Amino acid sequence: MRYLVFQLYAPMASWGEAATGEIRRSARHPSRSAILGLLGAALGIRRDEDDALAELRDGVAVAIKQLSPGVAVQDYHTAQVPGQDRKARRLTRRDELAVKDKLHTILSTREYRCDGSWRVAIRATETSRWSLDDVAEALQNPRFPLYFGRKSCPPAAPLAPRIVxxxxxxxALSHEFPQLTRLCPEEEHRRLGLGEEVAYAWEGESGDLPVQETRYPYDQPLHRGRWQFASRPEHWHQTREES
Known part of the structure; x- marks a missing residue:
């Protein structure tokens, strides 16, 4: 089987889970929607290009190897929003802030993963519009800036995409990658929490990984404009091995 494999590392990343209430949690590993967003940015697909986004969604299968989930950190936010008005239609942030005399302050907390490290394997489906070579080239020379969940979370190491x-x-996910830092390997492993414990998350058939658990995260994009997502089966396997 042919795969496109690349690595993800940043001082901060945010792999959003279902947003409920004032606390926005982050998953321990990248969501499918986050990986699709990363690939879409690299390929130059705009957010309003619904057909291209749907083709990308249906054209790749995603697998993750979690070397380290990182440390959970939280950021405290305040934001101004207009009061409730059922007659008003506000389509943009500019529309919301235009109501200057009716703004209220809301509080929220955003969660991030600090110094997490992951590897990603992409497999093209039979209906894929882009070849793995096209995607690898796009990750090397992205059309739009790449970030991990939020714009404040850019990569801190090369993605180093390669076809295997x-x-x-x-x-596929056991291929060697360049070091993430300039530290000696032992010190890098200590500081980033890289140990023998790793975890895999994937969809479809793995070929060489037994399923320990199946989860159903809501990270399958349906419509970008309406922010609609569906659940999907994601298989999980945690084990001890050399990282």
Whole structure:
């Protein structure tokens, strides 16, 4: 099987989960929607290009190897919003702030993953519009800036995309990558929390990973404009191995 494999590392990343209430949680590993957003930005797909976004969604299968989930940190936010008015239609942030005499302050907390490290494997489906070579080239020379969940979370190490042939996901995600830092390997592992404990998350068949658990995250994009997502089955396997 042919895979496109690349790495993700940043001082801060935010892999959004379902947003309920004033606390916006982050998952421990990248969501499918986050990976699709990363690929879409690299390929130059705009947010209003619904057909292209749907083709990208249906054209790739995603797998993750979590080397370290990072440390959870929280950021305290305040924001101004207009009061409730059922007759008003506000389509943009500018529309909201235009009501200067009716603004209220709301509080929220955003969660991030600090110094997390992950590897990603992409497999093209039969209906894919883009080849793995096209996507690898786009990740090397992205059309739009890449970030990990939020614009304040840019990559801190090269994604180093490469095409590999392997019998399964475990073999594909075990290829060696450049070090994330200039520290010696032992010190890098200590500071980033890289140990023998790793976890895999994938969709579809793995080839060489037994399923320990199946989860159903709401990270399958349906419509970008309406922010609609669906659940999907995601398989999980946690094990001890050399990172």
């Amino acid at each position: 042939e392997a019998e399964g996901l475990r073999a």
